[in-house]
Amino acid sequence: MxxxxxxxxxxxxxxxxxxxxxxxxxxxxxxxxxxxxxxxxxxxxxxxxxxxxxxxxxxxxxxxxxxxxxxxxxxxxxxxxxxxxxxxxxxxxxITEAAAHMACLLGRRFSVVTSLKRTRGQIHDRLQLIGLASRCASVRATEMTVLDLEDDLERTGERVVEEVTWAVEADGADVICLGCAGMAGVAEGVQAEVGVPVVDGVTxxxxxxxxxxxxxxxxxxxxxxxxxxxxxxxxxxxxxx
Amino acid sequence: MxxxxxxxxxxxxxxxxxxxxxxxxxxxxxxxxxxxxxxxxxxxxxxxxxxxxxxxxxxxxxxxxxxxxxxxxxxxxxxxxxxxxxxxxxxxxxITEAAAHMACLLGRRFSVVTSLKRTRGQIHDRLQLIGLASRCASVRATEMTVLDLEDDLERTGERVVEEVTWAVEADGADVICLGCAGMAGVAEGVQAEVGVPVVDGVTxxxxxxxxxxxxxxxxxxxxxxxxxxxxxxxxxxxxxx
Amino acid sequence: MxxxxxxxxxxxxxxxxxxxxxxxxxxxxxxxxxxxxxxxxxxxxxxxxxxxxxxxxxxxxxxxxxxxxxxxxxxxxxxxxxxxxxxxxxxxxxITEAAAHMACLLGRRFSVVTSLKRTRGQIHDRLQLIGLASRCASVRATEMTVLDLEDDLERTGERVVEEVTWAVEADGADVICLGCAGMAGVAEGVQAEVGVPVVDGVTxxxxxxxxxxxxxxxxxxxxxxxxxxxxxxxxxxxxxx
Amino acid sequence: MxxxxxxxxxxxxxxxxxxxxxxxxxxxxxxxxxxxxxxxxxxxxxxxxxxxxxxxxxxxxxxxxxxxxxxxxxxxxxxxxxxxxxxxxxxxxxITEAAAHMACLLGRRFSVVTSLKRTRGQIHDRLQLIGLASRCASVRATEMTVLDLEDDLERTGERVVEEVTWAVEADGADVICLGCAGMAGVAEGVQAEVGVPVVDGVTxxxxxxxxxxxxxxxxxxxxxxxxxxxxxxxxxxxxxx
Amino acid sequence: MxxxxxxxxxxxxxxxxxxxxxxxxxxxxxxxxxxxxxxxxxxxxxxxxxxxxxxxxxxxxxxxxxxxxxxxxxxxxxxxxxxxxxxxxxxxxxITEAAAHMACLLGRRFSVVTSLKRTRGQIHDRLQLIGLASRCASVRATEMTVLDLEDDLERTGERVVEEVTWAVEADGADVICLGCAGMAGVAEGVQAEVGVPVVDGVTxxxxxxxxxxxxxxxxxxxxxxxxxxxxxxxxxxxxxx
Amino acid sequence: MxxxxxxxxxxxxxxxxxxxxxxxxxxxxxxxxxxxxxxxxxxxxxxxxxxxxxxxxxxxxxxxxxxxxxxxxxxxxxxxxxxxxxxxxxxxxxITEAAAHMACLLGRRFSVVTSLKRTRGQIHDRLQLIGLASRCASVRATEMTVLDLEDDLERTGERVVEEVTWAVEADGADVICLGCAGMAGVAEGVQAEVGVPVVDGVTxxxxxxxxxxxxxxxxxxxxxxxxxxxxxxxxxxxxxx
The missing domain is CATH 3.40.50.12500 (Rossmann fold)
Incomplete structure (x- = not known):
């Protein structure tokens, strides 16, 4: 294949x-x-x-x-x-739909952690059109650019962990979707550290x-x-x- | 201006x-x-x-x-x-949002009459994102292509009148939005013939x-x-x- | 006319x-x-x-x-x-629908800034019936009465600026609707000060x-x-x- | 009391x-x-x-x-x-909310049978504001006026039975709400004839x-x-x- | 009966x-x-x-x-x-539907105060299926177990009052539903203390x-x-x- | 595995x-x-x-x-x-969520074809809770029992083809979900005959x-x-x- x-x-x-x-x-x-x-x-x-x-x-x-x-x-x-x-x-x-549909199998609500705040509305619109906005607890932004996210995986990991923690504690998320293809490298580490399923859209x-x-x-x-x-x-x- | x-x-x-x-x-x-x-x-x-x-x-x-x-x-x-x-x-x-927002001032529900059936989903998605899907009674298709609609205004008028009649009688529409810029020329005629407000997006x-x-x-x-x-x-x- | x-x-x-x-x-x-x-x-x-x-x-x-x-x-x-x-x-x-429909042309979400807290539910109901509740980020109250708003435009302007700032920063509003006819006089000033479009329903x-x-x-x-x-x-x- | x-x-x-x-x-x-x-x-x-x-x-x-x-x-x-x-x-x-809330205890979806077609939108709006539009299968009209409904209970009963039958067969209603205070007299008869619960708002x-x-x-x-x-x-x- | x-x-x-x-x-x-x-x-x-x-x-x-x-x-x-x-x-x-339908007669939005945080999603799902999620301002948890709630009515009353206060002040609730049969004993006391209607599902x-x-x-x-x-x-x- | x-x-x-x-x-x-x-x-x-x-x-x-x-x-x-x-x-x-999430990747709207009419409400409730009711064009029933569906695959295939045709022509479905594990055997045949993707929940x-x-x-x-x-x-x- x-x-x-x-x-x-x-x-x-x-x-x-x-x-x-x-x-x-x-x-x-x-x-x-x-x-x-x-x-x-x-x-x-x-x-x-x-x-x-x-x-x-x-x-x-x-x-x-x-x-x-x-x-x-x-x-x-x-x-x-x-x-x-x-x-x-x-x-x-x-990958937006891939991550969101997969996340729905794993918990009641998912949050997305993405790059810049300004992209949150656009992500929400896509989730609304695929029908899964009601399963989305929040879309959170690291305020790192796409290229910075991919460039500095260590800082990316730290920022994602911070936002994931907020998503779980404050927004009621059970599952996380990484909202940027460039974040893929941190999925496993974040999942291990925070103890919630982290879905990467590419995989x-x-x-x-x-x-x-x-x-x-x-x-x-x-x-x-x-x-x-x-x-x-x-x-x-x-x-x- | x-x-x-x-x-x-x-x-x-x-x-x-x-x-x-x-x-x-x-x-x-x-x-x-x-x-x-x-x-x-x-x-x-x-x-x-x-x-x-x-x-x-x-x-x-x-x-x-x-x-x-x-x-x-x-x-x-x-x-x-x-x-x-x-x-x-x-x-x-x-013009999608223009027609839809204007139509909302004139009645409780509007219908869209457009070109091909296959475009109905796409129109519905736009209405959902701008928030007005709940005001939309139906999206109806003439099954004429965009270029045919613009080319043969007489037949366009006839087909639009047919679908408008269905929209009012069967779908509960109070107002009509013309769902294709090429239909603009028939708005007045249809409004006069059917007696419902017909909103053209361009105007x-x-x-x-x-x-x-x-x-x-x-x-x-x-x-x-x-x-x-x-x-x-x-x-x-x-x-x- | x-x-x-x-x-x-x-x-x-x-x-x-x-x-x-x-x-x-x-x-x-x-x-x-x-x-x-x-x-x-x-x-x-x-x-x-x-x-x-x-x-x-x-x-x-x-x-x-x-x-x-x-x-x-x-x-x-x-x-x-x-x-x-x-x-x-x-x-x-x-003017409720006028402001809300106009605001929708200018951004993804709008907030309403109104007089008393108790009126927020009623405003939300009107927005729900006209279909635009999903475009509304929040309804915020100055807790000034209608007559005070119209009487003391300076204080009105200050309170509106405060609530607009919250609406943009915390609620994700891109656009503001003034939620009281008596506030009309402050629209331009607030728009100039905060840098977001401010829609007055009367105009x-x-x-x-x-x-x-x-x-x-x-x-x-x-x-x-x-x-x-x-x-x-x-x-x-x-x-x- | x-x-x-x-x-x-x-x-x-x-x-x-x-x-x-x-x-x-x-x-x-x-x-x-x-x-x-x-x-x-x-x-x-x-x-x-x-x-x-x-x-x-x-x-x-x-x-x-x-x-x-x-x-x-x-x-x-x-x-x-x-x-x-x-x-x-x-x-x-x-009585709108009374009938609708009671009906929700008795089945998955209710239909309303009312007087004139033109009132259907207004009824739907009330149901939407009280949250129960999603439980409403349809609002059907007898096209009899309020005073005729109250005046000619026999014809009222016949017309209600007709619309109730459509509501159950075509719209998927389990329960009926009588959508006009003047219809109250036919509730028992309709319930007996059609075999679905009929809720009258006044009672x-x-x-x-x-x-x-x-x-x-x-x-x-x-x-x-x-x-x-x-x-x-x-x-x-x-x-x- | x-x-x-x-x-x-x-x-x-x-x-x-x-x-x-x-x-x-x-x-x-x-x-x-x-x-x-x-x-x-x-x-x-x-x-x-x-x-x-x-x-x-x-x-x-x-x-x-x-x-x-x-x-x-x-x-x-x-x-x-x-x-x-x-x-x-x-x-x-x-009793979920009983409390929620009754609460809807008394105010615009109700909040539920329940036992453990983990049950909030399940309660929300039931409210969504009965159509009343849109009337629900929030589901709040005391983080007391069902048996503790029933066992220590004094502490139950205190915790419920705390969450009711948040529900009214922060979430915009007008009415409260007690979200656990074991809480029934505190309904009257809480209603008297906080001054909002408190609906117990059993009654x-x-x-x-x-x-x-x-x-x-x-x-x-x-x-x-x-x-x-x-x-x-x-x-x-x-x-x- | x-x-x-x-x-x-x-x-x-x-x-x-x-x-x-x-x-x-x-x-x-x-x-x-x-x-x-x-x-x-x-x-x-x-x-x-x-x-x-x-x-x-x-x-x-x-x-x-x-x-x-x-x-x-x-x-x-x-x-x-x-x-x-x-x-x-x-x-x-x-398998309900499996079929529905998979179907969403393949088209804009899916229909479910199931056994008895009386189960349609229950299926719709599940789709609503998983967030995908808005992607569902219709739930159609063959009015064959679960055991008959599994027993007589030929008749099952015929009835499913009939309902699939209605779903596509009348309800606007692009994709079909088989709404009963016992139907699995007919998926390929129906897909070949009708020319729409048919998703079986088990696979x-x-x-x-x-x-x-x-x-x-x-x-x-x-x-x-x-x-x-x-x-x-x-x-x-x-x-x-």
Whole structure:
């Protein structure tokens, strides 16, 4: 089985960190192919960047030549899942939904710990659309940028532990979702230190993608996510203009 | 006052139809500037196209050189408002929200009549995020494409009247929102024929944009829609690559 | 265009303050007619008073002889809109809905700052019925009475700034709605001081009423807000008994 | 124990029918005092009438001289409960809430069968505010007026049976609430014929009011429904002007 | 009239306390029969225990030989109501729903004060299913166990007063529901001390059960709560194995 | 890895069918242990049976002697998950949640096709508690009993295809969840015939349980689902009395 894991930003070191995380979660026999968009922001921390990166990921996926079995979209709280789901005839798993659905199996309420405060609303909107806002106790921010989170894992771990503690004590969370692909490296440490399940979206996404493939399930093509109707699209794909 | 009205597709005749509609609604002294994206789909009828056109609109707005006072995004049910709101320091009104908020002043429940069935879910999602799904009695589809709707206004009028009648009789709608910028030309005729208020998003959007400017109100910059943080963005704006 | 702005209490100085605010917002050529109910409370700060003033406003509007194009109901969080909408064949805009709908164009969540704590529940109920409770971050009270708010604008401004700051910092509000017609005078000052958009219901209501008139839209008469069925009504209108 | 049952319209025969229904439900030793407003509509079938009758009921209750222990407001889906609750220091039970809360004890979902279609939205709003809209399967209308319902009990029974059957078969209702005080006389017959529990608001209201009195419970005075603040109220009570 | 009040735990002194509370609330002529399950936990403080006690209560009710008119299930926030409702052809009132529905008549929002923090989620789930979560301001815990609450009424009273005060001041509650049958003894004292209505589920349950019987209403048998289909059930009733 | 799959009824042939389905879904190296409760109903089709079987499953799981890594509860729409989650320190996956969460990855809305109409409310309640009711387009019943569904797979397939077609055409479902463990055998056939993804809870549950084990995730023990407090429990486990 081959799973494409798409970083949503253009920073190669983040792609590599995501790839390693994905490999760790993959079953024997699963090949992970990590890709980086050809354009877009170095990190995604607002709606403008999120929309741009959604299109950049769609563009990048058009250029994947080798056959693959599923896609994992590795941007937490970002746009694009429905669009990619329309474009492909393979299962598409977004790490926001992957983490949130997995967390729901483990407790009554989960909290998300993410990068900047300004992204909390966007994350909440995604949770509302996938139906799981009522299971979400809170979205908490470390106020570290995406690139800082990935760069300084020690400080990341400390800040995440602080926010997780608040989430459990004050917000009533039973489970934590790491709200940024760049945080993946701290999941185990935080879980060990605080004693609550910590779900990382990338590993959850890989496991769910593998499950769908094994169960013979893929995106429904009868309704909202049917293939785009054939028509003139100027300048698409963008990276081949 | 100068208001930029952004068509979301690349079809010039649709831009012109939207422009005329906007001019009709504008107060004396308001100048309407209609723009067309430089890339993207000829019409927007699915999530993939919607995301792409959202970015194409953001790209196109970066290229507007003359000063303007507000922007109207003329794609019903499409993505992008939050991103444009971050990029600009002027009020940004999306015609989905414009039509829905206006409709709420006129009755207890509104229905949307749109182009293709497949877009209903996407429209419902936008209404849910802006909080007005509970005011929406139904989203009904004419099953005409966006370009057909704009092309054959007579048949458009007939189909809209049919669906409006169902919306009022079966779904309990008091008010109708036209769910496609290309339908704008039939609003008055339908309203006269069926006897329910028919809200067109483009005209509603222009009126709301003018109101915000006159009241000295613009997008909040303290929270979710603050300006994007400064950072490297590869290949942006796209049309200037 | 002539717009009737109805104060909901019997205090003439409040009517005059509302009138001035409305005039400021009106487009050139719009005439503002401010009216005061002939009976009811000197200020409206509870449900009993709100119901009484709703009827007093309906009564007062029956006595307006000159033709008019729209009505603005200038009581924040008060009852009556649906009843007035049934009685008249002109657009009716309530300042609660006007402020809330306008605020939604400017940010993700708004907070209301109002007079007394006890009125918060009533305001929340109105927001729930118009569908916008999910966009409301909080309803905060200055604990100043309606008449004190209108009387001592300096202290009003200080208290509003305090609560606005809490709303932004603690509740996650991006936008503020002033929750009392008597606060209108402080909108600009607070907006300048705190740097968040501050929406005053009276000016928003006038702008929306003008927009509806210009767009040829009025209350739907096919459903919930159809004219009252003809029947014997004892002692009505009350002021003509 | 003495319970005041307030008709919301000015039609004496409706007051008498409500009184008889209330007496039937009352425990031994409970005295029923039925009152009719001194002004307002002959029947209540829209929002304007509902607001007016709410105030007329408040006015009428001010004139009750003998001491009483609780009040039942006998208008289904009408406004006013919160206002009356503020004015009195005795328990106040509205028949909408009485019927809905009782119905919830008896099954998973209830339907309301009411008079005119146009009142359905108003009823739904009341259920939403008391929290029970999610327990409501449907609000169905007989399209008979309030006075016809009370006048022709045979036809009322037939029409109610028809709508109850639809509610059970098509809407998934387990329990029925009669949505008009004038329907009370058919409750037993319908229940016997269709075999589903039929809750009449007047009898439910009397039973709940008695229960509250016996348990020593009354309206909370600490929050939303505290007594109105002392102030000048012009022309109140209205019937004593 | 004979009402069976079922304790949900196996502790005889709790059954006796509940019985006394029920007797106090019962109308003249109502006989209270209090029963204790033959197996299960000494107190119910988690989901496992709640499920077990639900079945133990169903088992115990099968063994009640004398005819009875209604059942009150005296476990706050516990499972089982729908199952008992299916098994019996008499009204079944759960004290969670009894307290919550009664509280809704008395104010805009109620808070629950219960035993252990861990039970708050379970109580919230029950309120969500009965539709009243939106009326619930908060669920607060004394962090005293069920048996301690019943054992040391003085300390119980003190802790309840503390949490009630927080509920009113910080959470906006108008009314309090005692969230544990063992707390019943402190209702009057707390109400007197804090000045907010305090609803005890056992007394509310008895009053509602009596009301249903008197009004000739019982569980609907047409839908969700119809009698169980006839079939082989191994080892049932459990206590007769 | 060893996964215990618990049938919720006492019918051995159903356990065997579930076991085969689970084995089919299991990864190489995963051992499936299927267990049958020692008491309870031959099939579960109402709340009473569901509560009883929940306890019977808890009882049966206490008797599993060999170590295992996770549990799958194979009753669709049944009670018990939270109780089992408290009792065990391994991941517990209920097939209702497994199917629903998986379905959400594949489309915008799913429908459930189940056995008897009377179980629809119970299924809806479970979906509401796990947060996914808003993703559920409808719950449809074949009106075949659980044992008939498992017994006559051909007729089951036909009836499921009929209801799936309605779900897609009339209710707007993109994805189907089979709402009964006994239907598992028809999933592939229906998916092939109708062309929409069909999710079977047992296979979804096994895949999710394996994923959790592989990712090192288990039930949170800090909040709602902490281990039951130590205390006297009379007659437990029931099968060892």
């Amino acid at each position: 081959r799973i494409v894991v798409a970083n949503v930003n253009t920073t190669g070191s983040v792609t590599e960190a995501i790839r390693q995380q994905a490999v760790k979660a993959a079953a024997p026999g699963t090949e992970i192919v990590a890709v980086t968009p050809e354009f877009g922001p170095a990190s995604v921390e607002c709606n403008f960047e999120s929309y741009l990166s959604a299109v950049a990921v769609m563009d990048r996926l058009q250029a994947v030549e080798a056959p693959f079995d599923a896609v994992v979209l590795a941007g937490f709280g970002e746009h694009g899942k429905e669009g990619v789901a329309e474009l492909l005839d393979k299962p598409v798993v977004d 959850a996404g890989v496991a769910l993608a593998e499950s769908l493939v094994r169960l013979g399930l893929s995106t429904s093509k009868v309704g909202s996510w049917a293939p785009p109707p054939p028509k003139t699209i100027t300048g698409w794909p963008i990276s081949r203009r | 100068r208001i930029v009205v952004a068509n979301v597709n690349t079809t010039g005749s649709v831009t012109e139809a939207i422009r005329q509609q906007a001019v009709k609604a504008a107060a004396p002294g308001t100048e309407i500037v209609a723009v067309t994206p430089e890339f993207g789909p000829a019409s927007v009828e699915c999530n993939f196209e919607s995301y792409l056109s959202a970015v194409a609109v953001m790209d196109r707005l970066q290229a507007v050189e003359a000063p303007f006072d507000a922007v109207v995004l003329a794609g019903f049910g499409e993505h992008g408002k939050e991103g444009v709101a971050e990029l600009l320091d002027k009020p940004v009104v999306d 509603a959007g222009v009126a709301l944009a003018e109101s915000l400017v006159r009241l000295g109100l613009s997008t909040s910059k303290v929270g979710s829609w603050a300006p994007p943080p400064p950072k490297t963005i590869t290949g942006w704006p796209i049309s200037r690559r | 002539r717009i009737v702005v109805a104060n909901v209490n019997t205090t003439g100085s409040v009517t005059e303050a509302i009138r001035q605010q409305a005039v400021k917002a009106a487009a050139p050529g719009t005439e503002i007619v401010a009216v005061t109910p002939e009976f009811g409370p000197a200020s409206v700060e509870c449900n009993f008073e709100s119901y009484l003033s709703a009827v007093a406003v309906m009564d007062r509007l029956q006595a307006v002889e000159a033709p008019f194009d729209a009505v603005v109901l200038a009581g924040f969080g008060e009852h009556g809109k649906e009843g007035v909408a049934e009685l008249l064949d002109k657009p009716v805009v309530d 928003a209501g006038v702008a929306l009423a003008e927009s509806l008139v210009r767009l040829g839209l009025s209350t739907s008469k096919v459903g919930s807000w159809a004219p009252p069925p003809p029947k014997t009504i004892t002692g009505w209108p009350i002021s003509r008994r | 003495r319970i005041v049952v307030a008709n919301v319209n000015t039609t004496g025969s409706v007051t008498e029918a409500i009184r008889q229904q209330a007496v039937k439900a009352a425990a031994p030793g409970t005295e029923i005092v039925a009152v009719t407003p001194e002004f307002g509509p002959a029947s209540v079938e829209c929002n304007f009438e509902s607001y007016l009758s709410a105030v007329a009921v408040m006015d009428r209750l001010q004139a009750v001289e003998a001491p009483f222990d609780a009040v039942v407001l006998a208008g289904f889906g009408e406004h006013g409960k919160e206002g009356v609750a503020e004015l009195l220091d005795k328990p106040v039970v509205d 439910a209201g009397v039973a709940l009011a008695e229960s509250l009195v016996r348990l020593g419970l009354s309206t909370s005075k600490v929050g939303s429904w505290a007594p109105p603040p002392p102030k000048t109220i012009t022309g109140w009570p209205i019937s004593r002007r | 004979r009402i069976v009040v079922a304790n949900v735990n196996t502790t005889g002194s709790v059954t006796e306390a509940i019985r006394q509370q029920a007797v106090k609330a019962a109308a003249p002529g109502t006989e209270i029969v209090a029963v204790t399950p033959e197996f299960g936990p000494a107190s119910v403080e988690c989901n496992f225990e709640s499920y077990l006690s639900a079945v133990a209560v169903m088992d115990r009710l099968q063994a009640v030989e004398a005819p009875f008119d209604a059942v009150v299930l005296a476990g706050f926030g516990e499972h089982g109501k729908e199952g008992v409702a299916e098994l019996l052809d008499k009204p079944v009132v759960d 509310a349950g008895v009053a509602l059960a009596e009301s249903l019987v008197r009004l000739g209403l019982s569980t609907s048998k047409v839908g969700s709560w119809a009698p169980p289909p006839p079939k082989t059930i191994t080892g049932w009733p459990i206590s007769r194995r | 060893r996964i215990v799959v618990a049938n919720v009824n006492t019918t051995g042939s159903v356990t065997e069918a579930i076991r085969q389905q689970a084995v089919k879904a299991a990864a190489p190296g995963t051992e499936i242990v299927a267990v049958t409760p020692e008491f309870g109903p031959a099939s579960v089709e109402c709340n009473f049976e569901s509560y009883l079987s929940a306890v019977a499953v808890m009882d049966r799981l206490q008797a599993v002697e060999a170590p295992f890594d996770a549990v799958v509860l194979a009753g669709f729409g049944e009670h018990g998950k939270e109780g089992v989650a408290e009792l065990l320190d391994k991941p517990v996956v209920d 979804a549950g096994v895949a999710l349980a394996e994923s959790l084990v592989r990712l090192g995730l288990s039930t949170s023990k800090v909040g709602s689902w902490a281990p039951p407090p130590p205390k006297t429990i009379t007659g437990w486990p029931i099968s060892r009395r």
